[in-house]
Structures are given as C-alpha cells and as structure tokens.
Amino acid sequence: MRSFLSIPAFLGCLFAALFSPLRAVGAEGISAEDAQLTTAAVFEFFEAKCNDCHGAHLTRPKGKFGYAMDLKRVAANDEYVVVGDAAKSELFRLVNEDEMPGKDSKVGNASAAEKLALKHWIQIGAPSELPAKLAARQKELLSAKSAAPSPNKASESLLSRLLEWFGRFHAASTHFPIGLLVAAVLSESLGWLTKKESWLNCTRFLVVLGAGGALGTATLGWLNVYAGVSQVYQLHKWLGTATALWALISAGAAIFFECREGTMERARLRAALIVGAALVSAVGFLGGAITFGLDHYKW
Numbered sequence: 700m701r702s703f704l705s706i707p708a709f710l711g712c713l714f715a716a717l718f719s720p721l722r723a724v725g726a727e728g729i730s731a732e733d734a735q736l737t738t739a740a741v742f743e744f745f746e747a748k749c750n751d752c753h754g755a756h757l758t759r760p761k762g763k764f765g766y767a768m769d770l771k772r773v774a775a776n777d778e779y780v781v782v783g784d785a786a787k788s789e790l791f792r793l794v795n796e797d798e799m800p801g802k803d804s805k806v807g808n809a810s811a812a813e814k815l816a817l818k819h820w821i822q823i824g825a826p827s828e829l830p831a832k833l834a835a836r837q838k839e840l841l842s843a844k845s846a847a848p849s850p851n852k853a854s855e856s857l858l859s860r861l862l863e864w865f866g867r868f869h870a871a872s873t874h875f876p877i878g879l880l881v882a883a884v885l886s887e888s889l890g891w892l893t894k895k896e897s898w899l900n901c902t903r904f905l906v907v908l909g910a911g912g913a914l915g916t917a918t919l920g921w922l923n924v925y926a927g928v929s930q931v932y933q934l935h936k937w938l939g940t941a942t943a944l945w946a947l948i949s950a951g952a953a954i955f956f957e958c959r960e961g962t963m964e965r966a967r968l969r970a971a972l973i974v975g976a977a978l979v980s981a982v983g984f985l986g987g988a989i990t991f992g993l994d995h996y997k998w
C-alpha cells in the first residue's frame with residue numbers, strides 16, 4: 700500500500716526535475732546554445748591565432764601563458780578576464796588593440812568578428828562548455844605536452860639547440876660591456892685630469908675589452924630565443940646592436956690613432972667613449988625594463 704502511494708510522488712519528482720528549472724537559460728537570458736556557440740568561436744579563434752605561442756605543447760610558452768586553449772582556466776585568471784566586463788579585461792584589451800597575436804605572428808591580427816566573439820564571451824560570463832567535437836579537440840590540445848615532445852623540438856638539430864642554449868647567457872654577459880665601457884670613461888677622465896699619458900693605455904685596454912664584450916653580448920642577444928612584441932624590446936634589440944657597432948668603432952679609434960693629449964683625435968675618442976657609456980647604460984636599462992617594466996627604478 701505504501702509503495703503504491705509513492706509512485707505518483709516519484710513521477711511528480713521526475714517531472715519537476717526534468718521541466719521545472721527553466722533549463723538552458725544563463726546570465727542575461729543567453730541560452731546554453733548561444734553560450735556554446737560563442738565559446739566555440741573563441742576556442743577556434745584561439746586555436747588559429749594564439750595556440751602557437753601560448754599552447755600546452757610548448758615547454759616555454761610566451762609570456763609564461765601556456766594554456767590559451769584551456770578556456771576555463773583562462774576565465775578563472777582575473778588578471779586576464781573580469782567575468783562579465785570585457786572593457787576591464789586585459790585579455791580583451793590585448794586582442795582589441797592588436798597587441799596580441801602581435802606583429803611577430805604570422806597569422807595576422809584578430810578579425811573584427813573574432814574580437815566581437817571574445818567580447819561577447821566575456822560579457823556572458825566566459826563559459827567553458829564546448830560542443831562535443833571541439834571538446835575532444837580541446838582534450839587533444841591540452842594533453843599535447845605529455846603525448847610527445849613538441850615535434851619541432853625533436854627535429855631541431857643539436858647545433859641550433861646549442862646556439863639557443865648559448866643565447867640564454869645574454870643577460871649575464873651584459874655586465875662585461877657595461878662595466879668596461881663605463882670604466883673606460885673613468886680612466887679617460889683621470890687621464891684628462893692628471894694629463895698623464897699612461898692613462899691612455901688603460902683606456903685602450905678597457906675600450907678594446909669592452910667592445911669585445913659588446914660584440915659577444917649582442918651576438919648572444921640575437922641567439923637568445925625571445926619572441927618579444929613590446930616596443931621596449933624592439934628598442935632594446937636595435938639600440939643594443941647599434942651600441943656594439945659604436946663600441947667597435949671607438950675601439951678602432953683607440954687602437955689605430957695615436958691620440959696624443961691635446962689633439963683632435965683624443966677629443967674625438969673622449970666624445971666617443973662618453974656616447975658609448977651612455978648608450979650601453981640605456982640599453983642595459985631597457986633590457987631590464989623588458990622584464991621589470993619601465994618604472995622599475997621608481998622610488
């Protein structure tokens with residue numbers, strides 16, 4: 700008797716569970732289907748234009764951001780996404796202002812439709828549920844790291860890996876040209892103050908060593924694998940290269956000209972050394988600013 704009574708109750712519950720919550724309606728009245736379509740559009744956009752530099756398959760993803768295809772994780776990072784507010788989301792700003800994918804990327808900027816999709820995705824709450832086919836693709840992409848070492852890594856020759864490894868010493872090697880070229884100015888100042896010709900030998904030694912250091916550091920800088928996109932990085936790269944050339948010219952002037960005190964040659968050498976020390980300091984500062992920001996020395 701008791702069990703007989705409970706049947707209608709059970710059916711009632713089942714009915715309620717299936718139909719009572721207004722299913723599939725999320726924030727701002729967006730249906731689950733719309734949300735999924737938007738998520739799919741963002742996923743396809745990221746796979747086409749971000750995954751190469753920010754994918755899980757990379758051992759060293761750019762900007763330490765290696766999970767672009769993990770939309771749930773992207774949405775959860777409040778430094779990138781302010782859920783519901785695209786205008787406050789750094790991720791949208793980067794894409795909207797064409798800072799990402801960036802000038803160095805082969806794929807070109809995000810299209811207007813892609814920007815809109817990203818904006819809409821953030822506005823509706825940055826959902827992460829994908830249609831089945833894309834969900835499978837996502838799984839594949841996210842497990843790419845454990846599956847196999849990245850294919851281009853495996854086929855890389857020993858030589859290119861070795862060169863890339865040398866490149867990592869770029870930052871450490873900068874101390875030589877900076878220290879030596881600044882010390883050359885000090886040595887020349889003392890020569891100028893004391894009028895002792897012997898200081899010239901010291902200056903020569905420092906500027907030749909400094910120029911060698913600058914050449915080595917610039918070479919390592921070009922070997923260093925860093926796909927920077929910022930203007931600070933570009934300026935650092937080209938000003939650094941120019942500084943190495945300038946140091947070589949200064950060293951040449953110190954070696955090939957007699958540079959007696961009171962001559963035009965000596966005055967030119969002094970000017971060249973001062974410009975060189977200023978250049979190498981500026982390049983060093985910009986190098987630090989790539990990592991720490993331009994306001995690094997702010998009080």
Ligand code: HEC
Nearest residue numbers: 748749752761762764790799800801803804926927928929
């Ligand atoms: C060609 C390589 C490349 C592509 C493609 C690319 N990025 Fe980047 N991304 C970078 C580099 C390099 C940085 C580091 C920025 C720097 O230090 O100048 C970066 C940094 C970022 C950061 C900031 C990480 C942080 O915490 O500072 C975000 C977010 C980002 N990218 C998003 C994207 C998105 C979204 C896309 C696709 C629309 C994209 N990127 C495509 C190279 C790329």
